[in-house]
Amino acid sequence: MAAMAASRVQAGTRQAPALWQMRWLPLLLMAVAAAEQQVPLVLWSSDRDLWGPAANTHEGHITSDMQLSTYLDPALELGPRNVLLFLQDKLSIEDFTAYGGVFGNKQDSAFANLENALDLAPSSLVLPAVDWYAVSTLTTYLQEKLGASPLHVDLATLRELKLNASLPALLLIRLPYTSSSGLMAPREVLTGNDEVIGQVLSTLKSEDVPYTAALTAVRPSRVARDVAMVAGGLGRQLLQKQSVAAAVHPPVSYNDTAPRILFWAQNFSVAYRDHWEDLTSLTFGVQELNLTDSFWNDSFARLSLTYEQLFGTTVTFRFILANRFYPVSARHWFTMESLEIQSNNSVAHFNASQVTGPSVYSFHCEYVSSLSKNGNLLVPHRQPSLWQMNLQDFQIQAFNVTGEQFSYASDCAGFFSPGIWMGLLTSLFMLFIFTYGLHMILSLKTMDRFDDHKGPTISLTQIV
Numbered sequence: 106m107a108a109m110a111a112s113r114v115q116a117g118t119r120q121a122p123a124l125w126q127m128r129w130l131p132l133l134l135m136a137v138a139a140a141e142q143q144v145p146l147v148l149w150s151s152d153r154d155l156w157g158p159a160a161n162t163h164e165g166h167i168t169s170d171m172q173l174s175t176y177l178d179p180a181l182e183l184g185p186r187n188v189l190l191f192l193q194d195k196l197s198i199e200d201f202t203a204y205g206g207v208f209g210n211k212q213d214s215a216f217a218n219l220e221n222a223l224d225l226a227p228s229s230l231v232l233p234a235v236d237w238y239a240v241s242t243l244t245t246y247l248q249e250k251l252g253a254s255p256l257h258v259d260l261a262t263l264r265e266l267k268l269n270a271s272l273p274a275l276l277l278i279r280l281p282y283t284s285s286s287g288l289m290a291p292r293e294v295l296t297g298n299d300e301v302i303g304q305v306l307s308t309l310k311s312e313d314v315p316y317t318a319a320l321t322a323v324r325p326s327r328v329a330r331d332v333a334m335v336a337g338g339l340g341r342q343l344l345q346k347q348s349v350a351a352a353v354h355p356p357v358s359y360n361d362t363a364p365r366i367l368f369w370a371q372n373f374s375v376a377y378r379d380h381w382e383d384l385t386s387l388t389f390g391v392q393e394l395n396l397t398d399s400f401w402n403d404s405f406a407r408l409s410l411t412y413e414q415l416f417g418t419t420v421t422f423r424f425i426l427a428n429r430f431y432p433v434s435a436r437h438w439f440t441m442e443s444l445e446i447q448s449n450n451s452v453a454h455f456n457a458s459q460v461t462g463p464s465v466y467s468f469h470c471e472y473v474s475s476l477s478k479n480g481n482l483l484v485p486h487r488q489p490s491l492w493q494m495n496l497q498d499f500q501i502q503a504f505n506v507t508g509e510q511f512s513y514a515s516d517c518a519g520f521f522s523p524g525i526w527m528g529l530l531t532s533l534f535m536l537f538i539f540t541y542g543l544h545m546i547l548s549l550k551t552m553d554r555f556d557d558h559k560g561p562t563i564s565l566t567q568i569v
Contacts (some may be wrong), residue, residue: 114332142325143167145198147219148442149226150317152184156230160545168232170239174246176230181225181250184228185315186273188247190255191302193280195321198233204292215295218303219320240321244277251275260304268314278305291326354389355397356500359408364506365401366408367467368424375446377416378491387412404428406503407453420448426503428464437464439504444483446492455483460501462515467502470517482517 146168148156156176168176181188204215223229244255251273258266258276269272280298302320309316312528356369373384388394388410395411398421408424421447430437441460446453455475459482462468471478474495483494501509 129206142237143198144196144237144240144319144322144325145201146173146232146235147223147230147242147320148180148317149223150180150184150231151227151315152317153227155228155317161378166234168235168239170236170242173232173235173239173243177246177250180228180317183246184317186251186270187268187276187309187314187316188251188274189305189309189316189318190244191278191280191298191318191320191391192244193298193320193322195324195326196320197325200291200295200326204295215292216299218299218306221555222302222306222318235321237324241323241325243319243321243440244275247275260301260308260431263305263308268309268312270315299353344505349376354385355509357388357408357410358509359392359396359399359401361401364509366399366406366505367501367509367511368408369498369500369511370496372495373497374495375415375420375422376493376495377448379493380416381493382415384412384415398423401503403504408501408503416448418448420446422446424501426501426502428504437504438462439464441468441501444494446494454486455494456486457483459517464504466513466515467500467511468517469498469500469511469514471499472497473499473517480517497552 109446156179165453201216205220223231244343248255253273253275255275255277258278263276266274266276272478278301280301281294306318346368356367358364359366369389370385373388374381374382376382396409397411398407398409404427406426408426410423411419411421413419414542423443424441425443425445426441427438428437428439438461441457444455444457446455457473460468460470460473470480470482472495473482474487475478475483475490476495479495485492500511500514505512
């Protein structure tokens, strides 16, 4: 594989011929498009607690090879040593939608045995979209993790096998898939494959053999509608060394008997006399962060962050928030009344009243800053101020905190952007022109008197 990659790099340094000379270009584009497709992966096991409820991915997420290995490692290390891999030629998540009886007609489902296995399994995991390149190396990955060669079996072979719970075994069951243009319709083929899955699981159950099973496909049965969303790209394999993902630091949490105040920012920077310091690494993910003088009750909250030897002295930042009930809206709203910076027995105050929202929500804004280019949500009480602050991707919650996670965020972004306003004003101006023109047309009157050339002429008396 390394030699192939090296040859590709060397080939990339040569002078490329003109596109019209590349007769193989359409085939290459088809291969790239086929590479950037996804297949579903269904996992279930006879053991408990192999995957948590949060492991199920949300809609639209594409599981990369690195993420797939994090899902498989617990099952292979803690779960049964007998692994079944049901490998279908073609399968897409749309097949479950089309033939799974998702619209109420469960009796017509082509996956009755699979659904029953998932319902009865103590542990299960459904990944709707997995990068097919990761799935292509799944057999090799399982072989390396289990230390057992894959054994291609069918029903007859499975009944003759004597599986041992202590000895690892990798059983590979191939399932076909044919399109509707073939001899059998897809529903019939999927129903037949589901029967095979049911018979295999019934055989293992009769022998009381613990197992972990996976159902996936070599390639999708339907073309992906948007290949640009593929995570991971080409050139990575499941068995390659995983790169360390960028860590996301946890929020600052003030606790008394439970978490009370949460604060997070992608970047936390402060300046004194135009000298900037980045406090992000000193604030988030730090166990010994000084939160002395922080306070919380149902109507008032104060988060105090103290830093030693910042700009040559001790500096404390205080986020002061209040929670009030407003009869007009019949609900509680919180407001950050001020942000204080205390150093050398002096205090700098910033008005932060625009940081507000319903108390059951958190507050989020792309920038909470004293810089005019970033919105100027922090307004110093005294101008000019020696202090400047810039909080990027800011989020805070001081009331109705549940656990260590923020509630739904009330964002500072307004509904009407400048582009929307320009569109509305332009539309109103055009509507005014159209209305005025229509009014002028409707105001036109036809002539009610005409001059007859055979009769006397019309005379108009001059009025002096």
